[in-house]
Amino acid sequence: MIMNEVLEPTVKVHAEVFNDAYLPYLDDKTPLQIYYGGSSSGKSVFVVGQRTIWDLMNGGRNYLICRQVGRTIRNSVYNEILKVISSWGVGSLFNVNKSDMVITCSNGYQILFVGLDDVDKLKSITPARGVITDVIVEEATEAELASIKQLEKRLRGGSDAIQKRINLLFNPILQSHWIYKEYFNSINWTDKQTEYKSDELLILKTTYKDNRFLTTQDIFRLENEKDKYYHDVYTLGNWGILGSVIFKNWAVDDLSDVYDQFTNRKFGLDFGFASDPAALHCSHYDKMRKIIYAFDEFYETGLTNPELAALIKPIVGNEIVICDSAEPKSIKELRDNKINAVAAKKGKDSVTYGIQWLQQQTIILDKRCINARNELQTYKWKEGGDGKPVSPPRPIDKNNHWIDATRYAYEEEGKDKPKARSSQG
Ligand SMILES: Nc1ncnc2c1ncn2[C@@H]1O[C@H](COP(=O)(O)OP(=O)(O)OP(=O)(O)O)[C@@H](O)[C@H]1O
Ligand SMILES: [Mg+2]
Numbered sequence: 509m510i511m512n513e514v515l516e517p518t519v520k521v522h523a524e525v526f527n528d529a530y531l532p533y534l535d536d537k538t539p540l541q542i543y544y545g546g547s548s549s550g551k552s553v554f555v556v557g558q559r560t561i562w563d564l565m566n567g568g569r570n571y572l573i574c575r576q577v578g579r580t581i582r583n584s585v586y587n588e589i590l591k592v593i594s595s596w597g598v599g600s601l602f603n604v605n606k607s608d609m610v611i612t613c614s615n616g617y618q619i620l621f622v623g624l625d626d627v628d629k630l631k632s633i634t635p636a637r638g639v640i641t642d643v644i645v646e647e648a649t650e651a652e653l654a655s656i657k658q659l660e661k662r663l664r665g666g667s668d669a670i671q672k673r674i675n676l677l678f679n680p681i682l683q684s685h686w687i688y689k690e691y692f693n694s695i696n697w698t699d700k701q702t703e704y705k706s707d708e709l710l711i712l713k714t715t716y717k718d719n720r721f722l723t724t725q726d727i728f729r730l731e732n733e734k735d736k737y738y739h740d741v742y743t744l745g746n747w748g749i750l751g752s753v754i755f756k757n758w759a760v761d762d763l764s765d766v767y768d769q770f771t772n773r774k775f776g777l778d779f780g781f782a783s784d785p786a787a788l789h790c791s792h793y794d795k796m797r798k799i800i801y802a803f804d805e806f807y808e809t810g811l812t813n814p815e816l817a818a819l820i821k822p823i824v825g826n827e828i829v830i831c832d833s834a835e836p837k838s839i840k841e842l843r844d845n846k847i848n849a850v851a852a853k854k855g856k857d858s859v860t861y862g863i864q865w866l867q868q869q870t871i872i873l874d875k876r877c878i879n880a881r882n883e884l885q886t887y888k889w890k891e892g893g894d895g896k897p898v899s900p901p902r903p904i905d906k907n908n909h910w911i912d913a914t915r916y917a918y919e920e921e922g923k924d925k926p927k928a929r930s931s932q933g
Contacts, residue, residue: 519565519598530554530720531848534562537671537709540660542691544678546715548726551677556585556644557592563642564613568670570635571619571642571748574659575879576650580624582609583808585646586621612636624655625876639665639695642674647677653686682885683747692747699746715745735904737888752889752897753770754863755911758871760881769804775829776917777849778909779838785809786816787879787909788805789917790823800871800918805910811836817845824848830916837843852916863903863917865922880910887911 523531527550533541556573563569573585591782593602593611603612611619616637622629624645643659645651656674678687695704697711704711710815716722716730721775733739741748770792780786788806793799806820820829826848831839833851842849852858873880875884886907889897917923 519596521562521596521599525596525695526558527554527721529712529714530558533710533712534559536704536710537673539671539673539708541673541675541692541712541713542687543675543712544680545713545718547742548716548719548722548730549714549745550719550721551714551720552585552588553592555675556646558590560589560619560642560644561592561596561598561711564611564617564619565598565848567613567615567617568638569641570638571620571644572633572640572659573619573644573646574624574651576624576655577876578626578629580878581621581623585644602719624651630658638681639654641670642675642803643673644675644677646677649687650882651676651684652893653690653781663740663816672822679741681741681882683749686753688747697743701786711877713745716743733856735887735906736891737886738902738904738906746931748886751887751891751895752885752901753885754887754903755867756891757867758873758884760873760877762873763801763872764876766801770801773827774800774851774917774918774921775824775827775830776913776915777842778913778916779832779835780809780909781811782809785879785909786811787913788820788823788829789910789913791914791917793918795919795921797870798868799872800866800914801874802871802873802877802880802914804874805877805880807910809873813841814845817842817847821845821847830919832912832916852919856917858919859915860902862919862922866911866914867919880914882905883910894905 521854526534528926529621530550542628543555549768559574560571566633573581575581589605589611593599601614605612609621611836618635618637620633620635620640622633624630624734632887641661643663645656645659648656656676658673663674676687680688687828691709697704702713730743733743737748737750762799772793774789774791774793776789778787785807786809790804791800791802794801804823806823811819824847827844829847829849830848830852831842833854836851839851871884890902890904892898
């Protein structure tokens with residue numbers, strides 16, 4: 509056991525601040541490192557938070573931390589690092605530039621952040637001293653294989669004297685994902701394994717059981733997950749296999765060149781706060797061809813209504829935003845803050861009708877609508893013991909914030925309910 513050892517860079521860090529499962533990899537220099545598994549397993553705290561700060565204090569390494577969508581960085585990976593600086597009491601060693609999100613250690617080495625959607629910044633970003641030695645892609649299932657290849661190429665440039673690393677972090681949402689095909693297929697990985705190691709590739713699979721810092725409440729929530737898919741993926745960290753997905757009528761495209769042509773705009777909002785995000789749906793509707801073009805989205809937890817209003821105002825302007833009618837007070841607060849918010853009408857069976865209507869459309873998501881994509885990928889019917897949808901079908905009330913917002917946005921379009929139902933047979 510190493511629990512009582514003291515690891516010693518410029519300051520002393522006790523081994524017990526780490527989860528045991530990760531400690532062996534603190535100085536591992538395998539070029540490609542995959543940390544994946546169930547939710548709350550400690551992946552982000554270790555790889556994004558602790559190891560970066562550890563490496564920076566030891567000197568010689570600069571980090572580039574990426575997520576697919578740049579604007580999600582501040583509230584996730586960036587904050588993760590600030591928390592470690594604070595809990596280790598090493599604030600005096602670091603200069604934190606809040607506006608540019610650059611963290612610099614007193615020895616000159618840096619942590620930089622970039623969204624993979626920010627191609628220009630990605631090309632130009634360089635540390636003040638030396639070269640980028642480490643790349644972390646947080647929630648890597650959101651990224652494209654091409655982006656990872658680009659990052660690998662970028663790392664390989666420059667000096668070979670330092671061992672460079674790329675780290676991918678994610679939950680194993682779908683076995684059909686490119687990450688599985690690219691890295692797990694060829695080594696015949698099975699869900700029973702927890703580690704793989706070669707000169708080129710390290711894979712570490714962890715679950716909540718590897719994280720001794722969780723509360724009993726966290727553990728209870730994970731262990732009592734009733735849905736098989738969510739239990740497999742988020743509790744056990746196994747590669748996901750979806751049964752009865754609800755929406756298959758969608759695709760991802762780059763809509764950036766056609767934004768200007770989107771005139772028939774629809775906005776819907778689902779409220780959230782602590783664990784659920786507030787989710788904004790933004791799309792253009794091509795009614796003739798029954799195509800919904802989702803050109804943007806907003807998806808954040810922990811916002812007050814005035815904060816939410818300020819953040820969505822640039823997206824929605826003065827247009828009508830149809831909101832979840834369950835929160836009249838929130839709607840009023842948005843209106844007080846210059847958002848043209850109105851309540852959805854909902855009504856009996858509106859969820860089922862809304863889903864049926866949406867199933868008859870084609871949904872094209874812009875590539876930056878990551879959360880919409882995550883939801884559409886995993887929104888599914890409740891299944892009975894036989895693995896078939898229960899009758900009458902009911903959606904699982906999970907991963908449906910953007911989807912609910914979408915139903916509200918299109919409530920008027922889909923109000924011809926009986927017809928929609930009979931055409932489904
Ligand atoms: N070394 C640690 N010290 C203190 N707390 C920790 C540590 N590791 C994890 N935690 C706690 O456990 C929580 C979950 O950890 P973390 O966010 O790293 O999990 P994760 O594997 O990235 O989960 P997800 O797959 O959901 O992103 C953290 O928010 C933190 O409260
Ligand atoms: Mg994480």
